[in-house]
Amino acid sequence: MTTQAFQKVDEYIDLVCREIQCSEVHQDVADEIRAHVLDVVEDYQAQGRTLSEAVDEALRHMGDPVTVGQGLHRAHRPRVNWVLVALVAFFAALGVVMMFAVNKAYSGQFGHTLTHQKIESAIAGIGLICGMLFVDYRRIRKSATYGFAAILLLMVITDVLGVHLLGARVLRLPGGKLLNVFALSPIVLLFCTASIMSQWKVQDWRTVAKALAIFVIPWVLYLYSREFVYLLEYTLGCLPVFAVWLSKKWRFIGYGVIGTAFSGLCLFVYATVPYTRHRVIAYLHPRQFHTDIGYQAAQARHVILSAGMWGHGFGAAYPYLPNAWTDMVFPYLVYNFGWAFGGLVIMLVGAFIYNMVKMQRRVTEPFGRSVMGGCLAVLTFQFVYHIASGLGLVPILSVNMPFVSYGSAEFIMQCLAVGCMLSVYRRKDLMPKRSSAVAEV
Amino acid sequence: MGLTYSSVYNVHRYTMHRNSWYERWFHVAIDKELIKGSTVILILSLLQEQSMYGYEMIKAIEEQSGGIFAFKEGTLYPILHTLESDGLLQSYWNTSESGRKRKYYRITDAGKNRLFQKRKEWTVFRTAVDRVLGEGSP
Numbered sequence: 001m002t003t004q005a006f007q008k009v010d011e012y013i014d015l016v017c018r019e020i021q022c023s024e025v026h027q028d029v030a031d032e033i034r035a036h037v038l039d040v041v042e043d044y045q046a047q048g049r050t051l052s053e054a055v056d057e058a059l060r061h062m063g064d065p066v067t068v069g070q071g072l073h074r075a076h077r078p079r080v081n082w083v084l085v086a087l088v089a090f091f092a093a094l095g096v097v098m099m100f101a102v103n104k105a106y107s108g109q110f111g112h113t114l115t116h117q118k119i120e121s122a123i124a125g126i127g128l129i130c131g132m133l134f135v136d137y138r139r140i141r142k143s144a145t146y147g148f149a150a151i152l153l154l155m156v157i158t159d160v161l162g163v164h165l166l167g168a169r170v171l172r173l174p175g176g177k178l179l180n181v182f183a184l185s186p187i188v189l190l191f192c193t194a195s196i197m198s199q200w201k202v203q204d205w206r207t208v209a210k211a212l213a214i215f216v217i218p219w220v221l222y223l224y225s226r227e228f229v230y231l232l233e234y235t236l237g238c239l240p241v242f243a244v245w246l247s248k249k250w251r252f253i254g255y256g257v258i259g260t261a262f263s264g265l266c267l268f269v270y271a272t273v274p275y276t277r278h279r280v281i282a283y284l285h286p287r288q289f290h291t292d293i294g295y296q297a298a299q300a301r302h303v304i305l306s307a308g309m310w311g312h313g314f315g316a317a318y319p320y321l322p323n324a325w326t327d328m329v330f331p332y333l334v335y336n337f338g339w340a341f342g343g344l345v346i347m348l349v350g351a352f353i354y355n356m357v358k359m360q361r362r363v364t365e366p367f368g369r370s371v372m373g374g375c376l377a378v379l380t381f382q383f384v385y386h387i388a389s390g391l392g393l394v395p396i397l398s399v400n401m402p403f404v405s406y407g408s409a410e411f412i413m414q415c416l417a418v419g420c421m422l423s424v425y426r427r428k429d430l431m432p433k434r435s436s437a438v439a440e441v
Numbered sequence: 442m443g444l445t446y447s448s449v450y451n452v453h454r455y456t457m458h459r460n461s462w463y464e465r466w467f468h469v470a471i472d473k474e475l476i477k478g479s480t481v482i483l484i485l486s487l488l489q490e491q492s493m494y495g496y497e498m499i500k501a502i503e504e505q506s507g508g509i510f511a512f513k514e515g516t517l518y519p520i521l522h523t524l525e526s527d528g529l530l531q532s533y534w535n536t537s538e539s540g541r542k543r544k545y546y547r548i549t550d551a552g553k554n555r556l557f558q559k560r561k562e563w564t565v566f567r568t569a570v571d572r573v574l575g576e577g578s579p
Contacts, residue, residue, distance in 0.1 A: 062514050
């Protein structure tokens with residue numbers, strides 16, 4: 001075996017790889033081309049040529065290495081999902097507009113709090129998304145356990161030391177800033193859960209038990225602090241993570257346990273928490289309770305029904321609708337701009353969700369896929385539930401509309417989710433493929 | 442897609458039976474653009490039958506097209522990688538019994554949809570061209 005002949009092959013591969021900027025895929029490309037060339041060389045040798053002739057002929061048939069390399073480079077570049085970015089920008093802009101509308105409707109009672117806060121969070125959020133695009137999500141994987149512990153610790157501290165502000169429990173940080181840990185928790189926790197699960201090699205009852213244990217710890221904290229919406233979001237976010245990391249056999253057990261625990265939880269909450277019980281009753285008997293516990297639902301219904309095709313104009317005053325800037329942004333939006341605009345917003349939300357799902361399916365790397373699935377689940381839940389409860393289809397819980405509603409912690413959380421998805425998607429072609437057959441997930 | 446000597450030669454052999462002397466003399470070669478556009482549909486249709494690796498695909502295309510399509514093999518890989526990036530194919534490494542690691546490509550559902558669309562497009566295109574050229578051609 002002359003090494004000189006094979007040196008020519010290596011030189012060829014080198015020329016090809018030099019055109020590919022993403023160095024992570026060089027090994028993969030080199031292996032693929034070398035395997036091809038060796039196959040061709042074998043065939044030529046079988047036809048009776050010498051090794052050296054065969055190598056020369058094979059490389060000639062491969063074509064110009066620079067052209068091949070340039071073609072491969074174009075296939076392995078960072079990808080940006082501009083449609084998603086545009087939609088996020090639209091929703092954020094809509095949020096700012098709505099804050100100005102609410103301001104006008106309430107004749108400046110809030111001063112500049114709503115609008116300034118919203119613009120600040122919008123800028124911070126967009127900045128966060130841009131920053132996240134340049135972070136390699138795989139590097140964060142290793143420190144995920146610490147992140148998990150840190151968030152849980154913060155949740156405990158909020159329970160003990162936190163103050164109630166506008167219906168949320170927040171931590172007052174030194175320097176006066178408020179930190180709403182619970183709002184940030186679903187996404188961070190599901191990212192950490194995905195990281196932790198992705199580092200386990202074996203799938204047996206011990207790992208599944210460990211996974212369920214990790215999953216249950218935040219439940220305890222959420223229950224203790226009565227943050228049921230975030231608990232629901234966390235659970236929904238973890239379901240796709242489990243779907244990716246648990247093989248079919250264990251999936252049913254995992255879902256079974258979660259499903260039973262969740263149903264038990266719903267009954268428990270219904271029985272013991274008056275606030276939620278009232279919301280459900282108001283939902284089931286809308287006309288009967290419209291003056292007390294069903295007030296918000298009744299007002300939402302009235303607002304939407306009286307909106308008309310083109311609404312009552314920007315900043316139309318309707319002081320009877322509570323939380324027009326958070327929980328009831330969608331009905332208020334319809335009241336301002338009409339059913340036509342409401343329909344448009346629903347279509348754009350649909351496009352957003354569809355786009356996210358398409359993005360998630362294109363990613364093959366399992367960790368990225370699981371994290372994207374989780375973020376997708378949380379954002380979809382928030383969008384769908386907010387609009388559905390505004391339309392009176394489900395009981396009203398305090399679920400914000402992503403990017404549109406007021407609430408900087410929630411907005412940051414939603415930007416984290418989108419940023420995560422965009423960051424994973426950006427890298428999807430910059431990574432080598434796995435060595436075993438990719439499972440159909 | 443470069444036109445290789447073999448592809449031109451094979452076209453020459455294919456057109457030998459035509460009567461016109463100038464067709465034989467000037468080697469009426471198949472348009473490069475036509476080859477480039479059809480490579481995707483060829484690859485997708487091959488992979489619909491079974492998963493293959495690069496060299497296998499090239500041999501299959503050469504064989505099934507009767508030697509008409511013989512192109513520069515290196516240019517196949519950028520196409521495969523681009524199709525994979527678009528989600529139409531999925532790749533995985535496989536080690537054969539002889540110990541050689543090869544990268545196999547498998548068609549996805551999106552790929553099957555694209556193939557179906559391209560087949561329809563091709564039929565429409567082919568019928569239109571035939572109709573314009575007229576039924577009189579041999």
